[in-house]
Amino acid sequence: MRMELIQPFINAADAVLSETLACPISVSDISMNEQPYQRRATAALIEISGDIEGRVIFDVEDSAAMKVACTISGATELDHDPQIIRETIAELANLVIGNAVTTLNDQGFRFKVHPPVDHPADRGFHGTEDTEALVMDFGSSSGSVYMNVAMRYNRRRRADARRK
Amino acid sequence: MELFPALLRATDLEPVRYLVVDDSVFARKNLARIIDSYGGVLAGEAGDGGTAIAEYDRTAADIVLMDITMPQMEGIEAAERIVRQHPEARIIMVSSVGYQENIVAALQKGARHFVQKPVKPELLYEVVKYVLGEAAVVASLPQPGV
Numbered sequence: 554m555r556m557e558l559i560q561p562f563i564n565a566a567d568a569v570l571s572e573t574l575a576c577p578i579s580v581s582d583i584s585m586n587e588q589p590y591q592r593r594a595t596a597a598l599i600e601i602s603g604d605i606e607g608r609v610i611f612d613v614e615d616s617a618a619m620k621v622a623c624t625i626s627g628a629t630e631l632d633h634d635p636q637i638i639r640e641t642i643a644e645l646a647n648l649v650i651g652n653a654v655t656t657l658n659d660q661g662f663r664f665k666v667h668p669p670v671d672h673p674a675d676r677g678f679h680g681t682e683d684t685e686a687l688v689m690d691f692g693s694s695s696g697s698v699y700m701n702v703a704m705r706y707n708r709r710r711r712a713d714a715r716r717k
Numbered sequence: 718m719e720l721f722p723a724l725l726r727a728t729d730l731e732p733v734r735y736l737v738v739d740d741s742v743f744a745r746k747n748l749a750r751i752i753d754s755y756g757g758v759l760a761g762e763a764g765d766g767g768t769a770i771a772e773y774d775r776t777a778a779d780i781v782l783m784d785i786t787m788p789q790m791e792g793i794e795a796a797e798r799i800v801r802q803h804p805e806a807r808i809i810m811v812s813s814v815g816y817q818e819n820i821v822a823a824l825q826k827g828a829r830h831f832v833q834k835p836v837k838p839e840l841l842y843e844v845v846k847y848v849l850g851e852a853a854v855v856a857s858l859p860q861p862g863v
Binding site for chain 1: 740741742743744746747750786787788812813814815816817818819833834835
């Protein structure tokens with residue numbers, strides 16, 4: 554996966570997480586991985602199709618999800634609730650992916666972002682030779698957020714676009 | 718959450734009525750809280766474009782806050798269909814996907830404005846006020862203890 558695809562996701566995650574967690578964020582670990590994805594906490598998945606295709610998984614520790622829920626809703630404290638955690642992570646994924654694809658679209662890529670879905674499986678979705686998964690760990694005082702991005706250029710669509 | 722001077726309908730000085738359309742329950746709850754801080758009333762909610770059309774027919778809300786990426790029917794198509802039936806509809810697109818192509822498409826289909834998520838309440842307030850124009854008046858903030 555090329556840097557021009559990766560950087561918008563890092564920038565968007567950094568910006569959105571800093572705002573929604575209301576604290577400094579550190580990117581403690583970035584790696585490329587061809588192994589099957591292994592869920593660590595509560596996860597949501599968003600698919601992207603078009604000039605670039607693939608998927609992004611957002612995997613968020615409960616403490617971080619509850620902090621985001623409080624920040625976005627303006628509440629000082631919320632009861633720990635698995636439903637709130639799932640909804641928060643889906644919305645968080647929406648915010649980050651939306652901001653990232655806005656940047657990529659402005660660079661000339663055209664694609665569709667699909668609504669987030671729960672990703673309850675412990676394992677699955679491994680990278681391939683041309684679709685390695687980029688795994689990032691965003692650390693904060695409220696807990697960790699893991700982002701797993703696996704995307705590739707849709708060569709046929711890009712070639713068709715060039716011919717037109 | 719910060720309280721804003723209430724926006725009232727100019728015709729009857731009743732609170733502005735909102736229809737919130739977003740597939741995320743969390744996002745709808747958040748927008749409902751923001752609307753409450755504007756002194757508004759939640760007239761209806763929808764989780765997809767098809768339901769949004771039916772809810773607009775039912776409520777004729779003063780303002781529609783419409784997400785773009787939703788299952789079944791997306792927000793831009795729903796906005797187009799609502800405006801085709803109700804040219805007076807005031808629709809504000811609220812989405813994290815804020816690239817120019819999307820914004821232009823939404824405006825061409827009849828949306829009045831676009832706000833990118835995460836929503837900043839003070840920004841959305843100004844947009845709502847702008848979109849309502851002379852259809853709304855701003856009430857003074859309630860005084861403490863009154």
